[in-house]
Amino acid sequence: MNKLKLVFATNNLNKLKEVQAILTNFKIVSLADIHCFEDIPETAKTLEGNAIIKANFITKKYGLNCFADDTGLEVEALNNEPGVYSARYAGNENNANDNMEKLLKNLKDSANRNAQFRTAIALNIHGKQHLFEGVCKGTILKEKKGESGFGYDPIFMPNGYNKSFAEMSLTEKGTISHRGKAMKKLITFLAEHS
Secondary structure, three states: OOOOEEEEOOOOHHHHHHHHHHOOOOEEEOOHHHOOOOOOOOOOOOHHHHHHHHHHHHHHHHOOOEEEEEEEEEEHHHOOEEEOOHHHOOOOOOOHHHHHHHHHHHOOOOOOOEEEEEEEEEEEEOOEEEEEEEEEEEEEOOOOOOOOOOOOHHHEEEOOOOOOHHHOOHHHHHHHOHHHHHHHHHHHHHHHHO
């Protein structure tokens, strides 16, 4: 049986590996695989908006079934910052270490360390668009822990666990993470409609 080919509109190899580990029944290809090397601007004010921009860009230009995501870390004590600006919180260089340092500094005097990761996915398939969301609640640690993962993983501890995302295996993180939850909704939809 041929696997349905879906373009995941990302250049982030960490995200791609995470998603390929979850969506095993599909042939997931990256932007590089379809020779798309353009920087797709993420100019929306919401996670959903950015996911839609990326998915629509690929569908319009390449005519392929695809999905795109955008993820943000929303910290309660910081009015849900960094949110849509999570990847470039400390500047446009997308430096994860600088982003974590800025976040820890901004939370230094705060007793409230509640936060959540939220992922929005836009799927364009067979001429229609569908949106999915996943949320993982947790707390921001006072210091980095663990070597795995990417982004804010070393300082985010999901509720019900005593370790950071960066201390978890891809499989363990995938079962509870925001992206994992959004992907489960995507998988359920694809199983019922493809």
